[in-house]
Amino acid sequence: MSNFVHLHVHSEFSLLDGANRIKDLPVRAKELGMDAMAITDHGVMFGAIDFYKACKANGIKPIIGCEVYVANRSRHDKDPNLDSKYSHLILLAKNNEGYKNLAKLVSIGYTEGFYYKPRIDHEVLKQYHEGLICCSACLAGEVNQAILEDDMEKAKQVALWYKSIFGEDYYLEIQNNGIKQQILANQKLIELSRQLDIPLVATNDAHYLKKEDAYNHEVLLCIQTGKRMSDADRMRFETEELYVKSPEEMIEYFRNVPDAIENTVKIAEKCNVEFEFGHTILPNYDVPKEFKTHYDYLAKLTEDGLKQRYGEKLTKELKQRADYELSVIDKMGYVDYFLIVWDYIYYAKTHHIPVGPRAWFGCGFPCCLCHWNNRY
Numbered sequence: 426m427s428n429f430v431h432l433h434v435h436s437e438f439s440l441l442d443g444a445n446r447i448k449d450l451p452v453r454a455k456e457l458g459m460d461a462m463a464i465t466d467h468g469v470m471f472g473a474i475d476f477y478k479a480c481k482a483n484g485i486k487p488i489i490g491c492e493v494y495v496a497n498r499s500r501h502d503k504d505p506n507l508d509s510k511y512s513h514l515i516l517l518a519k520n521n522e523g524y525k526n527l528a529k530l531v532s533i534g535y536t537e538g539f540y541y542k543p544r545i546d547h548e549v550l551k552q553y554h555e556g557l558i559c560c561s562a563c564l565a566g567e568v569n570q571a572i573l574e575d576d577m578e579k580a581k582q583v584a585l586w587y588k589s590i591f592g593e594d595y596y597l598e599i600q601n602n603g604i605k606q607q608i609l610a611n612q613k614l615i616e617l618s619r620q621l622d623i624p625l626v627a628t629n630d631a632h633y634l635k636k637e638d639a640y641n642h643e644v645l646l647c648i649q650t651g652k653r654m655s656d657a658d659r660m661r662f663e664t665e666e667l668y669v670k671s672p673e674e675m676i677e678y679f680r681n682v683p684d685a686i687e688n689t690v691k692i693a694e695k696c697n698v699e700f701e702f703g704h705t706i707l708p709n710y711d712v713p714k715e716f717k718t719h720y721d722y723l724a725k726l727t728e729d730g731l732k733q734r735y736g737e738k739l740t741k742e743l744k745q746r747a748d749y750e751l752s753v754i755d756k757m758g759y760v761d762y763f764l765i766v767w768d769y770i771y772y773a774k775t776h777h778i779p780v781g782p783r784a785w786f787g788c789g790f791p792c793c794l795c796h797w798n799n800r801y
């Protein structure tokens with residue numbers, strides 16, 4: 426393993442806030458002599474698979490993570506005065522259980538906590554923390570927010586809460602981004618780390634690949650916030666340092682805290698998510714007991730559908746056509762898929778829920794199964 430690993434990296438899936446192309450990230454990591462890299466997009470994991478594949482193709486160990494948004498209060502609270510502020514947090518999957526938990530948390534952010542951003546909260550972090558490494562994130566992290574408010578007691582309490590959940594997998598994150606407040610925060614974080622026995626980790630919150638890409642990233646931010654580059658009051662990062670730095674640059678900057686650099690490697694070694702490709706993972710469809718196989722049940726449904734639709738007019742030709750289509754479905758391993766699609770369409774139709782053409786042929790197969798079973 427190289428002597429530094431980037432564990433806080435945004436790709437183009439940090440929408441309008443990431444100028445890194447996934448395909449370029451592992452190539453750059455390799456060029457700079459690193460052999461692992463994380464992806465931590467804002468609130469989403471859209472890039473996880475592409476990143477994983479791109480890393481594998483370039484001999485880089487992929488670390489799957491996310492920079493989640495944490496609600497100030499509960500994820501269910503959506504009061505314009507109290508809940509428009511939220512904080513950032515880095516989560517990295519150590520193993521496949523961690524990956525599932527991360528996916529779960531990110532989904533909860535959208536389905537339950539969405540308020541301007543997909544937000545999670547302490548309650549779900551407690552519930553789904555298994556298999557995850559947690560880092561305190563950028564200046565928008567909870568600990569840093571308390572530090573910037575000059576409330577060290579609060580910063581301490583927040584850090585201790587996270588330590589109580591993630592144990593030795595909780596890290597205080599110091600960054601090399603040249604922002605004035607960050608320099609102050611780094612000092613305080615180092616103090617907190619020594620005082621509370623919480624390990625440090627050095628990151629660079631990389632939003633673009635090279636220093637010269639900082640301008641392009643500013644343009645992206647303008648598009649996101651509806652501003653012009655000429656607007657004096659536009660949101661900006663006030664730094665050109667958020668690029669994928671070399672290990673040498675990171676080591677030099679944090680030469681007084683070598684443990685923060687060493688920990689990036691230790692974390693990378695701890696993270697071992699493996700994806701399997703090439704086979705279909707479908708939920709099992711429970712068929713009624715009287716049917717020996719799933720195929721038998723699908724065949725019975727098809728037969729019923731044919732009778733209902735054609736009645737007396739059911740010809741040998743139609744029967745042969747249905748048998749042929751069933752055999753293709755069976756051969757392709759899609760029996761359960763068709764049963765699942767039939768099940769929810771049938772449920773909708775028997776519960777007065779409209780089903781439109783998009784859902785009808787949503788399966789994308791040139792087959793008449795849904796059509797045959799249109800009993801209502």
Ligand SMILES: [Zn+2]
Nearest residue numbers: 513562563565
């Ligand atoms: Zn952040």
Ligand SMILES: [Zn+2]
Nearest residue numbers: 433492563630
């Ligand atoms: Zn970030």
